[in-house]
Amino acid sequence: MGVNRREFLKIAGLSTLVGLGGKTAFELLAPGELEAREAPLGEAQKWGMVVDMHKMDEPLMDKCIEACHRFHNVPNIGTPKEEVKWLWKETYHHSFPGRENEYLTEEVEEMPFLLLCNHCTNPPCVRVCPTKATFKREDGIVIMDMHRCIGCRFCMAACPYGSRSFNWGDPRKAPEALNPGFPWNPDYPTRSMGVVEKCNFCAERLAKGQYPACVEAAAEEVEGALVFGDLADPESEPRAVLREHYTIRRKPELGTGPNVFYVI
Amino acid sequence: MFEKTIRGSQRYWGWLFFLLVLMGIGFGVYLYQFFEGLKITGMSRDVSWGFYIAQLTYLVGVAAGGVMVVLPYYLHDYKAFGRITILGEFLAIAAVIMCMLFVFVDLGQPTRVMNVIIHPTPNSILFWDMTVLSVYLLLNIVVGWNVLSAERKGIPYQKWVKVLAYVSIPWAFSIHTVTAFLYAGLPGRHYWLTAIMAARFLSSAFAAGPALLLLLCLIVRKVSRFDPGREAVRTLGGIVAYAFIINVFFFLLELFTAFYSQIPGHMHPIQFLFTGLEGHTYLVPWMWTAAAVAVVGLILLIVPATRRNEDTLVVGCVAVIVSTWIDKGLGLIIAGFTPNPFEGVTPYWPTLPEMLISIGVFATGFFILTVLYKMAIGIKEEAAGVS
Numbered sequence: 001m002g003v004n005r006r007e008f009l010k011i012a013g014l015s016t017l018v019g020l021g022g023k024t025a026f027e028l029l030a031p032g033e034l035e036a037r038e039a040p041l042g043e044a045q046k047w048g049m050v051v052d053m054h055k056m057d058e059p060l061m062d063k064c065i066e067a068c069h070r071f072h073n074v075p076n077i078g079t080p081k082e083e084v085k086w087l088w089k090e091t092y093h094h095s096f097p098g099r100e101n102e103y104l105t106e107e108v109e110e111m112p113f114l115l116l117c118n119h120c121t122n123p124p125c126v127r128v129c130p131t132k133a134t135f136k137r138e139d140g141i142v143i144m145d146m147h148r149c150i151g152c153r154f155c156m157a158a159c160p161y162g163s164r165s166f167n168w169g170d171p172r173k174a175p176e177a178l179n180p181g182f183p184w185n186p187d188y189p190t191r192s193m194g195v196v197e198k199c200n201f202c203a204e205r206l207a208k209g210q211y212p213a214c215v216e217a218a219a220e221e222v223e224g225a226l227v228f229g230d231l232a233d234p235e236s237e238p239r240a241v242l243r244e245h246y247t248i249r250r251k252p253e254l255g256t257g258p259n260v261f262y263v264i
Numbered sequence: 265m266f267e268k269t270i271r272g273s274q275r276y277w278g279w280l281f282f283l284l285v286l287m288g289i290g291f292g293v294y295l296y297q298f299f300e301g302l303k304i305t306g307m308s309r310d311v312s313w314g315f316y317i318a319q320l321t322y323l324v325g326v327a328a329g330g331v332m333v334v335l336p337y338y339l340h341d342y343k344a345f346g347r348i349t350i351l352g353e354f355l356a357i358a359a360v361i362m363c364m365l366f367v368f369v370d371l372g373q374p375t376r377v378m379n380v381i382i383h384p385t386p387n388s389i390l391f392w393d394m395t396v397l398s399v400y401l402l403l404n405i406v407v408g409w410n411v412l413s414a415e416r417k418g419i420p421y422q423k424w425v426k427v428l429a430y431v432s433i434p435w436a437f438s439i440h441t442v443t444a445f446l447y448a449g450l451p452g453r454h455y456w457l458t459a460i461m462a463a464r465f466l467s468s469a470f471a472a473g474p475a476l477l478l479l480l481c482l483i484v485r486k487v488s489r490f491d492p493g494r495e496a497v498r499t500l501g502g503i504v505a506y507a508f509i510i511n512v513f514f515f516l517l518e519l520f521t522a523f524y525s526q527i528p529g530h531m532h533p534i535q536f537l538f539t540g541l542e543g544h545t546y547l548v549p550w551m552w553t554a555a556a557v558a559v560v561g562l563i564l565l566i567v568p569a570t571r572r573n574e575d576t577l578v579v580g581c582v583a584v585i586v587s588t589w590i591d592k593g594l595g596l597i598i599a600g601f602t603p604n605p606f607e608g609v610t611p612y613w614p615t616l617p618e619m620l621i622s623i624g625v626f627a628t629g630f631f632i633l634t635v636l637y638k639m640a641i642g643i644k645e646e647a648a649g650v651s
Contacts, residue, residue, distance in 0.1 A: 098529070128388050130385050131383045148376070149372075149373060149376075152371055159605070162310070167301070167372070193301040194302065
């Protein structure tokens with residue numbers, strides 16, 4: 001899938017406005033995006049991700065979060081209770097409750113982990129949604145139709161990973177001081193209040209053959225900190241990493257089948 | 265039959281006017297919530313359901329509790345309840361309407377509520393909850409209305425009405441079972457993930473619903489010339505006693521499983537409720553109050569002398585209502601979200617606007633209840649030739 005009609009019209013319209021051609025407009029809107037990855041991604045049966053904690057450090061995580069939230073226009077609301085987040089940091093204790101012990105290595109004890117939606121194989125959020133506003137695509141991505149969501153927040157009660165955020169207020173009215181220049185990405189819609197949102201594995205970027213924003217941001221610093229690909233394909237990059245390293249997942253005992261793995 | 269509702273004493277109109285004022289305030293605050301978003305409530309990313317959904321849960325119980333008079337009358341031909349089944353059915357109508365309003369005010373995008381019907385999703389328990397509640401509402405309206413108009417005309421009600429009354433009995437069980445399934449099937453919410461949830465819900469419903477109905481019967485006797493009958497009140501007291509004992513027993517089963525197994529996830533929410541967790545103790549006084557009140561209720565309801573004395577029976581019923589409300593209308597939802605998926609505690613307490621909207625919904629329910637009871641009592645007085 002290339003640029004669909006809606007995107008084409010948007011880009012064409014914007015290009016006409018500033019009187020520029022297609023590629024130049026792309027450069028203006030998202031500089032470097034076209035050249036970022038050499039080999040575009042194809043299709044997949046089950047998108048998944050491996051987070052290699054040996055290659056991760058906190059500044060890199062912050063960079064990934066920044067890339068994700070700017071790409072998807074996720075504003076900083078300013079209050080933890082109303083916080084909206086797609087990608088965020090938590091300690092090992094908070095990320096893997098029940099797996100901690102008193103004698104953890106200092107590295108694991110102190111290092112924050114990068115958390116996101118696990119795009120579960122058997123997602124409870126999809127099971128409970130009364131309107132099919134949350135659904136699982138054939139490529140494994142658990143995604144939302146924000147125009148169908150009624151804001152009942154059943155999915156938030158069902159998700160055991162805290163991966164879902166609700167727009168308690170109007171995100172377009174988020175404090176400007178905390179969000180200079182918001183919305184940052186004119187190609188991605190901002191949300192209205194009263195709907196739930198979450199990480200979508202950058203489905204709109206995958207459709208263009210691009211890697212997710214966080215993966216791309218990580219790759220600019222270290223190769224292989226975030227490994228993304230088709231878990232159903234034994235030849236894929238994440239499968240190669242999973243073959244070589246011991247990995248853990250968040251709360252696998254719940255039977256949700258999380259598709260984000262952590263090398264520790 | 266509605267003409268019975270437009271002739272009443274000053275006290276009747278004063279009460280309705282008072283409720284209308286509360287409804288007006290609630291509606292005004294709801295408009296504020298509609299335009300500002302649910303951020304005006306105390307809910308958060310971690311405690312994403314609060315007072316509204318807790319009241320829904322409690323009131324589904326009240327609605328289902330009405331079956332405790334319908335069942336003995338229709339299935340066991342227990343005549344003493346014949347006079348008050350209509351009160352049970354009308355209480356169920358008011359309670360279900362309050363339930364629906366509480367779901368509605370909790371929605372982030374209320375204008376899209378019809379999406380639940382446009383895109384029916386059988387794998388979602390919320391879809392089934394909506395379905396069973398709507399049908400239960402209809403059943404009670406149709407049965408209640410037909411039985412009452414037959415009574416007015418002094419003729420027996422039609423056969424099909426009786427069939428619907430029979431259907432409404434298992435249906436009452438279904439509404440609270442489905443409501444329990446909203447919670448009991450979610451992975452990772454330890455306090456809710458328990459097979460006994462539906463049973464606990466039903467037992468607390470069959471205690472609290474009849475307790476409220478009993479109090480309403482006594483109020484009706486006081487403000488009108490209709491007497492629900494001593495035997496009916498006495499039997500209701502017995503039902504409340506049994507159901508409440510079972511309810512407390514079920515809760516003790518939860519305590520045993522959590523604390524004998526010593527599995528942290530099972531213990532944490534209960535510790536949060538009764539001793540506090542990570543320094544958050546704000547629900548502790550409430551839960552101990554519920555426990556103390558429950559003991560008082562148990563004693564008053566079990567000891568025959570106090571159960572048969574109407575004054576102490578009233579105190580016992582109030583105790584049951586208070587204790588089950590704290591358990592279900594406050595503790596259940598907050599403790600389900602505490603600790604959160606990251607083993608942290610985010611405190612939740614309803615805000616003033618949230619309370620005013622809730623009071624508005626309760627006022628709407630009591631308004632409907634008052635009007636329906638006024639109608640039923642007017643017709644009963646007429647039938648008895650006392651008006």
